[in-house]
Structure formats: C-alpha cells, structure tokens
Amino acid sequence: MAPPPPESWSRYARRPTPPLRKRRERGFALLAALGVTLALTVTVALTVRGITREANIQGDLRRQKEAFFAAEAGLAEGREAMRLLLGDSETYNTALAQLGSPVSEPGLGSASQPWYEVLPSGSSDGWNTYSLTPEVMTPGELSNAKGEAYADYPKQSNVRYRVFVHDDADDADFTTDSNRQVWLVAVGEVVGSSGRPTRSVVQALITNDNALQLTGPGCVNRGCGPNNTFNNTLDRQAPSTQTVRFF
Structure with a gap:
C-alpha cells in the first residue's frame, strides 16, 4: 500500500502540547477571576444588607415617634374623659365606678390592683384608631398654606x-381612691408592614382639684378674725394697747 501524499500529512499531525508553565498560568488566572467574582458578590451582599438594616432602623425610629405622639394624644383625651366623669366628686371613686368592670387582660393589673379602660373602643381587640378619612376632609385640610x-x-x-387608669399607691387598698390621685396610662402602637408592632407608653399622675376650700371676705384669708381685725387668736402678734386719737 502506497503512503498518503505529502499534502495530507497535516491531517495526521499532532497538535503541540502547551508547556506546563502556560497551563499553570491559565489555571491561576481562572482562580483569580473566581476570587474577584466571589469578593464582589460578598461586597454587594454586605452593602445590600447594611442598607436594609439602616432602612429598618430609620423606619423603627419613625414608628417610635408616631407611637409616642399617639400615646400623648390618647393621654390628653383620657385626662379630659376623667374630668368629665369626675363631675363634682372629691375622689375618683365615682368616676372609676362609671368605667365598668376592670380589665382582665394579662399584664394589665390584677384582682387586687384593678386597671380600667378609660376610652373603650367597642372593637374586639380594644384598640382605638387614629385613621383619617380624606374623603370627608375639607379642601383646606388637604392642601398647604x-x-x-x-x-x-x-x-x-x-x-x-388605648388608655387605662388605676389607683396610686396611697394605701394598701388599690380598689378605692382616698387621696384624689390616680395614674393615667396611655399606650400608642404603630403596626409595620411586617406585622411587628412598635409601642410607646406614657403615664401621668392626675389630681382632683374638687377639694373643699374655705374663703372669706376682707382679711380673713390673711389671718384676721370675723370682725376683720387681727385682735383674735389667729393674730401673729399681740394686739397693741396704744391709744390712737383722731382729729
């Protein structure tokens, strides 16, 4: 059999194998590219995580302020409600009796130290909402100056x-008021998009000013007697015996 012609020898020629050094360089370049890609991926992930965390912190701060303002507004509303319930009474016992049964929820008082709901909402969860209805608001409320x-x-x-009231620690009996002072507790809450609530609690010790006060005409308030003179047992100095003549 005759050998193949010379022009076909290139089909049977073996490709030269690259040197070992070049193969190592190619492997190192591939590993370097993978390392750079991994570093960039980790950097981007950490950056996104940091931005998300900062956004969550800012959102929590904003919701905390909203919850605090809601609690402050509820406290003012509850104080006015207690004033109206108080009427002419000297203690808060009558006002507390008008609030109905004590709250039976865990963490809100006990049988010996009852808490009362000042502003019952009538809803199943007991919360009052501050939702606005732009549909019924005036154009002035929906626009700037x-x-x-x-x-x-x-x-x-x-x-x-929500707003609660309970007696202060004036004596061992927390079911009745004897010193005309009670604690008013307001809880404001903002529910985020994730369902996690942010709450703020404020409280104030309110005092009843309907106590009896004795007043009188003339100088009675300054210590003189019923005859508008200081010659009485309330006088701070002994009466003068000097004779005064009028001309």
Missing part, C-alpha cells in the same frame, strides 16, 4: 392607642 393640594395624604390606618 399656599392652597396647593397634597399629592398623597397619609391615612394613619396603622396607628392606634
């Missing part, structure tokens, strides 16, 4: 509050 309408108006549908 220049008359420009707001592009969006927050409805505050996730802001709510």
Whole structure:
C-alpha cells in the first residue's frame, strides 16, 4: 500500500502540547477571576444588607415617634374623659365606678390592683384608631398654606392607642381612691408592614382639684378674725394697747 501524499500529512499531525508553565498560568488566572467574582458578590451582599438594616432602623425610629405622639394624644383625651366623669366628686371613686368592670387582660393589673379602660373602643381587640378619612376632609385640610393640594395624604390606618387608669399607691387598698390621685396610662402602637408592632407608653399622675376650700371676705384669708381685725387668736402678734386719737 502506497503512503498518503505529502499534502495530507497535516491531517495526521499532532497538535503541540502547551508547556506546563502556560497551563499553570491559565489555571491561576481562572482562580483569580473566581476570587474577584466571589469578593464582589460578598461586597454587594454586605452593602445590600447594611442598607436594609439602616432602612429598618430609620423606619423603627419613625414608628417610635408616631407611637409616642399617639400615646400623648390618647393621654390628653383620657385626662379630659376623667374630668368629665369626675363631675363634682372629691375622689375618683365615682368616676372609676362609671368605667365598668376592670380589665382582665394579662399584664394589665390584677384582682387586687384593678386597671380600667378609660376610652373603650367597642372593637374586639380594644384598640382605638387614629385613621383619617380624606374623603370627608375639607379642601383646606388637604392642601398647604399656599392652597396647593397634597399629592398623597397619609391615612394613619396603622396607628392606634388605648388608655387605662388605676389607683396610686396611697394605701394598701388599690380598689378605692382616698387621696384624689390616680395614674393615667396611655399606650400608642404603630403596626409595620411586617406585622411587628412598635409601642410607646406614657403615664401621668392626675389630681382632683374638687377639694373643699374655705374663703372669706376682707382679711380673713390673711389671718384676721370675723370682725376683720387681727385682735383674735389667729393674730401673729399681740394686739397693741396704744391709744390712737383722731382729729
């Protein structure tokens, strides 16, 4: 058999194997590229995580302020409600009796130290809402001082509050008021998009000023007697015996 012609020898020629050094360089370049890609991926992930955490912190701070303002508003509303319930009474016993049965929820008082709901909402969860209804608001409420309408108006549908009252520690009996002072506790809450609530609690010791006060005409308030003179047992100095003549 005759050998193949010379022009076909290139088909049977073996490709030269690259040197070992070049193969190592190619492997090192591939590992370096993978390392850079991994480093960039980790950097991007950490950056996104940091931005997300910062956004969550800012959101928590904003919700904390909203919850605090809701609690403050609820405290003012509860104080006015207690004033109306108090009437002319000298103690808060009558006002507490008008609030009905004590709250039976865990963490809100006990049988010996009852807490009462000042502003019952009538809802199943007991919360009062601060939601706004732009549909019934006036144009002035929906625009700025220049008359420009707001592009969006927050409805505050996730802001709510509750207000409680309980007797202070004036004596061992927490079921009755004897010193005309009670604690008013307001809880404000904002529910985030994730369902996790942010709460703020404020309280104030309110005092009843309906105590009896004795007043009188003339100088009675300054210590003189019924005859408008200081010649009595309330006088701080002994009466003078000097004779005074009028001309």
